[in-house]
Amino acid sequence: MTGTGQRYHGRVVAVTGAAQGLGLAMARRFAAEGARVALADVDGERLAAASAELRGSMAAAVDVTSAEQVDRWVALVRERLGPVDVLVNNAGVIRDGRVEQLDDAQWAAVVDVSLRGAFHCTRAVFAGMKERGYGRILSMSSMSWRGNFGQANYAAAKAGLIGMSRTIALEGAAHGITANVIAPGLIDTPMLASMKAPVREKLARRVPVGRVGRPEEIAEAAAFLCSEQAGYVTGVVLDVDGGIGLGISLR
Numbered sequence: 483m484t485g486t487g488q489r490y491h492g493r494v495v496a497v498t499g500a501a502q503g504l505g506l507a508m509a510r511r512f513a514a515e516g517a518r519v520a521l522a523d524v525d526g527e528r529l530a531a532a533s534a535e536l537r538g539s540m541a542a543a544v545d546v547t548s549a550e551q552v553d554r555w556v557a558l559v560r561e562r563l564g565p566v567d568v569l570v571n572n573a574g575v576i577r578d579g580r581v582e583q584l585d586d587a588q589w590a591a592v593v594d595v596s597l598r599g600a601f602h603c604t605r606a607v608f609a610g611m612k613e614r615g616y617g618r619i620l621s622m623s624s625m626s627w628r629g630n631f632g633q634a635n636y637a638a639a640k641a642g643l644i645g646m647s648r649t650i651a652l653e654g655a656a657h658g659i660t661a662n663v664i665a666p667g668l669i670d671t672p673m674l675a676s677m678k679a680p681v682r683e684k685l686a687r688r689v690p691v692g693r694v695g696r697p698e699e700i701a702e703a704a705a706f707l708c709s710e711q712a713g714y715v716t717g718v719v720l721d722v723d724g725g726i727g728l729g730i731s732l733r
């Protein structure tokens with residue numbers, strides 16, 4: 483891989499939702515830069531297959547909506563790999579529908595995985611990071627945080643992540659901890675593939691750079707934001723979206 487160094491040598495990086503898509507791409511990148519990666523996903527089988535390729539990694543079946551499972555996972559990572567230096571809150575699901583049709587289960591699934599899950603994981607690692615005076619927390623929002631037709635639940639969760647991260651950035655600032663957010667646009671992952679084809683194609687045509695993004699392009703941004711060198715960057719939302727979040731383009 484080009485453009486990578488060993489910035490993460492000696493670091494323990496924990497990534498949720500790491501069995502596929504962006505989580506797996508980020509885990510690969512952190513591992514390529516020398517990190518020991520701890521992967522968590524609710525789909526334990528797929529995760530085990532994914533982690534087999536990453537030497538020295540640790541895979542665990544974890545549902546981030548359960549505080550108990552998250553606490554157990556973080557304790558196990560500490561035991562096996564060491565304390566978590568970098569946390570990537572990446573797990574997320576979509577359950578789209580217009581607001582008048584969204585049921586409570588669709589609302590809860592999306593908000594619980596993205597937002598409550600990120601809270602559980604952050605809380606589980608934060609005291610340890612504070613004690614050691616070092617930490618990097620990255621959360622995966624979405625361009626939809628600004629609002630997106632048919633995604634009231636998802637937009638609420640993804641906007642919530644931004645408020646949470648900015649607050650964590652304030653609480654962590656004096657302790658060597660940064661908290662940042664990436665807001666991806668349309669990235670080529672199984673989640674994107676699961677969208678209805680006409681919706682996906684319509685959206686893709688609106689990307690100013692003229693194509694959907696690659697998971698590696700999110701990993702590139704993550705590798706910067708979670709690096710030691712980015713210690714002065716905190717509380718930001720980095721759009722990695724080919725310009726789709728810029729506004730109306732009449733191209």
Ligand SMILES: NC(=O)c1ccc[n+]([C@@H]2O[C@H](COP(=O)([O-])OP(=O)(O)OC[C@H]3O[C@@H](n4cnc5c(N)ncnc54)[C@H](O)[C@@H]3O)[C@@H](O)[C@H]2O)c1
Pocket residue numbers: 498499500501502503504505522523524525544545546547572573574575595596599622623624625665666667668669670671672673674
């Ligand atoms: N792909 C995109 O275009 C895009 C755009 C914007 C934001 N995002 C966000 O990026 C993140 C990753 O997206 P992706 O496209 O790789 O999605 P994906 O569906 O391909 O992968 C998400 C992973 O999260 C896991 N997961 C789901 N619920 C979980 C839970 N309760 N506990 C632990 N793991 C759980 C899934 O099993 C899956 O492996 C998500 O938060 C998503 O909302 C993706």
